[in-house]
Amino acid sequence: MDRVLNTHFYSNPWRSHIVELMRGHTTSDETMTSVGVFMRSIGMLPLVVSKESTGFIFNRVWRAVKRECLHLVDDGIASYEDVDRAWMSYYGTKMGPFGLMDKVGLDVVRDIENVYYGESGDPRDAPPRLLLDKIEKGELGVKTGKGFYSYPNPAFLDSGFIEP
Known part of the structure; x- marks a missing residue:
């Protein structure tokens, strides 16, 4: 379970280019970093939600x-x-x-x-x-x-x- 996390793409991701990443209780730092790097490679701006939160950030x-x-x-x-x-x-x-x-x-x-x-x-x-x-x-x-x-x-x- 260390490779599981939530992703939340904003409406119209081709325009906003923002994705929120929220770790689970057992998500590893390596997973968070890897997904963040991948998101940047596809033109997305990853925002990290540090702990579980209904509604993420935005x-x-x-x-x-x-x-x-x-x-x-x-x-x-x-x-x-x-x-x-x-x-x-x-x-x-x-x-x-x-x-x-x-x-x-x-x-x-x-x-x-x-x-x-x-x-x-x-x-x-x-x-x-x-x-x-x-x-x-x-x-x-x-x-x-x-x-x-x-x-x-x-x-x-x-x-x-x-x-x-």
Whole structure:
């Protein structure tokens, strides 16, 4: 078992070129090094997850962002459009967290949130009502043509969406 490890390729690996490597309890240093060298040889950037972690590295960061964005809207603090505007304007991205959740699929987002909630038991980790309501209406995002935005022409693609 010293030659077993988890690999997590990011979506669109031909574009992001990132792979996370997570050792098991008995994974040898030699295995981690060998796989890291191999990943670099095929043009990937290996990131080492030092110990077992649900979500590896990036998905834990994304999870925190996603959770807070959902609660900002669910708690009535901001609209999903303004959350996305803030994100897109500050980071210079083509879509914000709500557009990304639509792309992933709101049912998938719910399922992922349920995994974290199951592990923590923290009520703030449970999928918020906002998300559950969308799913109950069949609004799952890009795959159904409606989520937080309507597709194929979501509002965040409009030229004036983040203009002052």
